[in-house]
Amino acid sequence: xxxxEVNNVNVWYDTIHALKDVSLKFERNTVTxxxxxxxxxxxxxxxxxxxxxDLIPSFRMNGTVMVNNQDVYSKEIxxxxxxxxVGMVFQKPNPFxxxxxxxxxxxxxxxxxxxxxxxxxxxxxxxxQAALWDEVKDLLKKSALELSGGQQQRLCIAxxxxxxxxxxxxxxxxxxxxxxxxxxxxxxxxxxxxxxxxILVTHNLQQAGRISxxxxxxxxxxxxxxxxxxxxxxxxDNTQTQNYITGRFG
Amino acid sequence: xTVIENNIKILKNDLLQMxxxxxxxMEKARLAxxxxxxxxxxxxxxxxxxxxxxxxxIDMDSENVLLLNxxxxxxxxxxxxxxKINYNxxxxxxxxxxxxxxxxxxxxxxxxxxxxxxxxxxxxxxxxTMLQESYYAFEKSDxxxxxxxxxxxxxxxxxxxxxxxxxxxxITENPENTMLLLDALSIMRKLERTGDHxxxxxxxxxxxxxxxxxxxxxxxxDNLKI
Numbered sequence: 001x002x003x004x005e006v007n008n009v010n011v012w013y014d015t016i017h018a019l020k021d022v023s024l025k026f027e028r029n030t031v032t033x034x035x036x037x038x039x040x041x042x043x044x045x046x047x048x049x050x051x052x053x054d055l056i057p058s059f060r061m062n063g064t065v066m067v068n069n070q071d072v073y074s075k076e077i078x079x080x081x082x083x084x085x086v087g088m089v090f091q092k093p094n095p096f097x098x099x100x101x102x103x104x105x106x107x108x109x110x111x112x113x114x115x116x117x118x119x120x121x122x123x124x125x126x127x128x129q130a131a132l133w134d135e136v137k138d139l140l141k142k143s144a145l146e147l148s149g150g151q152q153q154r155l156c157i158a159x160x161x162x163x164x165x166x167x168x169x170x171x172x173x174x175x176x177x178x179x180x181x182x183x184x185x186x187x188x189x190x191x192x193x194x195x196x197x198x199i200l201v202t203h204n205l206q207q208a209g210r211i212s213x214x215x216x217x218x219x220x221x222x223x224x225x226x227x228x229x230x231x232x233x234x235x236x237d238n239t240q241t242q243n244y245i246t247g248r249f250g
Numbered sequence: 251x252t253v254i255e256n257n258i259k260i261l262k263n264d265l266l267q268m269x270x271x272x273x274x275x276m277e278k279a280r281l282a283x284x285x286x287x288x289x290x291x292x293x294x295x296x297x298x299x300x301x302x303x304x305x306x307x308i309d310m311d312s313e314n315v316l317l318l319n320x321x322x323x324x325x326x327x328x329x330x331x332x333x334k335i336n337y338n339x340x341x342x343x344x345x346x347x348x349x350x351x352x353x354x355x356x357x358x359x360x361x362x363x364x365x366x367x368x369x370x371x372x373x374x375x376x377x378x379t380m381l382q383e384s385y386y387a388f389e390k391s392d393x394x395x396x397x398x399x400x401x402x403x404x405x406x407x408x409x410x411x412x413x414x415x416x417x418x419x420x421i422t423e424n425p426e427n428t429m430l431l432l433d434a435l436s437i438m439r440k441l442e443r444t445g446d447h448x449x450x451x452x453x454x455x456x457x458x459x460x461x462x463x464x465x466x467x468x469x470x471x472d473n474l475k476i
Contacts, residue, residue, distance in 0.1 A: 206320055233322045235461030242323045247252050 003028040003197040004049060004167055009063030011044055011221075013056065018044045020221045022063075026167075031189060031198045033212035033229065035205060037244065040218040042201050046169050048072070049199070050086040051079055067167055084111065087160030091172040093152035095144035095159075100136050103144045103155055107163040122162050129195075130158035131188050150181025157188065161196075168192065170200040174207065186211050205245055209233050217241045254319040261311050261332055262388075265339070268304035269385045271297065272339050275346035276381060276444075280374045282350050283437070286359035294350035301343035308336045324458075331458035335388070338447040338454075342381065345440040352433045360434065364427065367420055368434045369409040373441040376405040380448040387455055399452045403445045410442035 004026040011019035019041045026032055034042040044053060049067060053059045065072040072082055084107075095103050104123040113119065123140075127133040132154040136147070144155055153173060160168060170189070174182040189198060189211050202208050208215055209229060216226040217238070225232065225241040236242045251259070275294050282291035312333045315321055321329050353360075365371055380402050387395035409416070417435045421428050453465040 205322065209322070234326065236323055245322045246325050247254060 001028045002026065003068065004199070005064075005066040006045075006048065007064045007066075009045075009048065009061060009065060011041070011048070011053070011059065011061040014058040018221050019061075022223045024216060024223060024226060026197055026199060028197050029193055029195070030213045031193050031200060031211055032214045032216060033208035034199065034201045034216050034218060035203070035208055035244070036218035036224075038203075041221040042216075042218045043171055045218065046171055046199060046201050049167065049169055050083050050088055052088070054079070080110075084163050085165050086167045086169060087163065087165035088169040089153070089157050089160055089171070089173045092176050093149060093156050095147070095152050095155050097143065097145060099141050100144050100147070100155060101140040104158050104162050106159060111163065123158075126158040126162040127155075129161050129192065130154045131184060131191075132158055148181070150177050150184060153177060153181065153185060154188065157185075157192075161192075166196055168196050168198045170198060172201055172203060175203065182207070205233075217244060219244070254315065254321060254325055257311070257315050257319060258321075258325060258328055261308065261315065261329070264304060264308050264311065265332055265336060266385070266389055268301060268308065268336070268343075269339055269381075269388070271301055271304070272343045272346060273378070273381050273385060275301065275343055275350075276374075276378055279346040279349040279353065280378070282353035283356075283360050284365065284371075286353065286356060288354055291350040291354035294347055295354070298343060298347040301340060301347075305336055305340040308332065312336070327458045327461060331454040334454045335451050338450045342444050342447050345444050348440055349437050352437060356430070356433065360430065361427070364420070364430055364434055368413075368416060368431075368438060370434060370437060370441075373406055373409055373438060376402055377441045377444045377448070380445060384448050384451050384455070387452070391459065393456075393459055396452045396455060399448060403449055406442045406445035410438055413438045 002025050006022055006024045009019055009022045010017065022041075022045065034045060036042050047053045048061070048065045049072060051072060053061070061073070067082070067086060070077060096106060098106070101123055104126050105119050108114075108119055108122055113122075124133060124137075127136060132151060135151060136142075136155075144152065147155060153176075157168075157173075173189075174185045177185065186207065189200070192198060193213075200208075200212065212229045214226065215229045215232040217224045217232065217236075217240075219240055225236055225238045227237070232241060233245065236245065242248075275297055278290050278294050278297075281287060282294065312329050315325075315329050319325075360370070380399050383395045383399060386392065413435055417431050420431050424431075450465070453463075456462050456464050
């Protein structure tokens with residue numbers, strides 16, 4: 001069942017044509033990896049789903065971006081409503097300078113949920129889903145900034161999960177982490193797939209191979225190839241894809 | 251050239267050298283048999299150790315590429331194929347060595363009458379042609395050299411299927427040749443197995459070229475798309 005869909009999307013930053021007529025569908029409960037060299041448009045593509053690109057003054061686009069059959073760029077839709085349904089995890093962990101508990105509770109508070117029991121239950125559930133609960137259950141009042149990089153990233157994932165988004169965007173979520181923390185994030189992504197749809201930007205091709213069901217290869221703003229990850233990594237249809245993943249260019 | 255390209259080039263060169271050595275081994279074994287040339291037979295025995303050394307090196311280098319270079323797509327298919335081709339070539343080398351041993355322990359050349367009645371010359375020719383063609387297919391990454399292999403294998407299977415009856419009849423007619431005929435039978439078996447190993451190699455090459463898995467399929471020569 002399709003969860004998110006992009007149709008004939010073009011994006012420009014001033015005169016730079018960053019995405020060229022891209023169309024893609026994302027099925028529910030799948031992990032899709034977006035790969036390609038720097039500047040190919042994959043992060044721009046990812047940020048279409050929660051309208052993060054809107055913050056860039058020179059950004060303009062056409063085409064449609066649908067999430068849950070709703071047009072994300074419709075004038076009737078509120079951005080905070082979109083971002084409640086579309087969580088995002090960034091390259092570097094960016095916890096707020098608050099306690100661990102308040103970091104996870106933040107999204108609920110913004111949405112006006114202050115009931116103590118609901119908030120506490122949601123914080124625990126989210127931390128458990130992010131595989132962090134056992135490590136921090138006795139430290140909930142400590143500053144999130146005291147956690148390790150890997151723990152901070154899982155905290156950010158817990159924070160994203162707290163508002164029950166369904167679609168999660170991840171922009172190189174493990175690129176600043178050591179191999180052990182990376183493995184934990186990857187295990188987590190594998191678990192989260194049961195409940196969420198995940199779109200992931202990564203420069204780590206082995207990571208794309210390990211955790212994604214589908215892979216999309218972008219180059220110079222174009223979607224070159226989109227297929228099952230196994231197919232892409234064993235026998236891509238396109239020569240450019242093969243050259244990129246085998247390290248011949250990029 | 252990237253590190254992985256370089257390592258793959260080394261792997262390919264090593265396998266081609268091993269392949270050429272085994273082609274040479276089979277030819278020497280054939281000549282030793284039909285000429286009763288003991289020195290040539292011993293040369294095959296000495297070179298068998300080089301074949302084994304190549305197999306070990308190629309295995310180790312393939313493991314290193316898998317481990318250290320994380321190959322994907324055509325590079326991954328190449329390394330997986332090389333691992334399996336390596337095994338098959340080494341087995342063909344073993345058969346050449348076994349044939350040479352028959353020549354070494356025989357008291358002279360294999361008599362012409364036995365060679366002709368067992369079709370050994372034709373079987374050698376077929377097996378050696380298949381070996382050479384598969385070598386070219388790998389060397390030049392050229393599918394065309396694979397096309398003939400699937401049809402040629404029958405030229406090894408047919409005399410092998412009839413081998414028991416043929417040898418039985420010949421022993422009955424010439425019981426004094428029993429040992430020679432049993433040697434001929436074992437060589438027929440080895441040449442037939444050589445053909446099977448070359449078909450395995452061809453299947454691996456198809457996987458390397460096109461990512462198609464054709465082994466164990468019952469595709470006939472005329473509908474095999476390569």
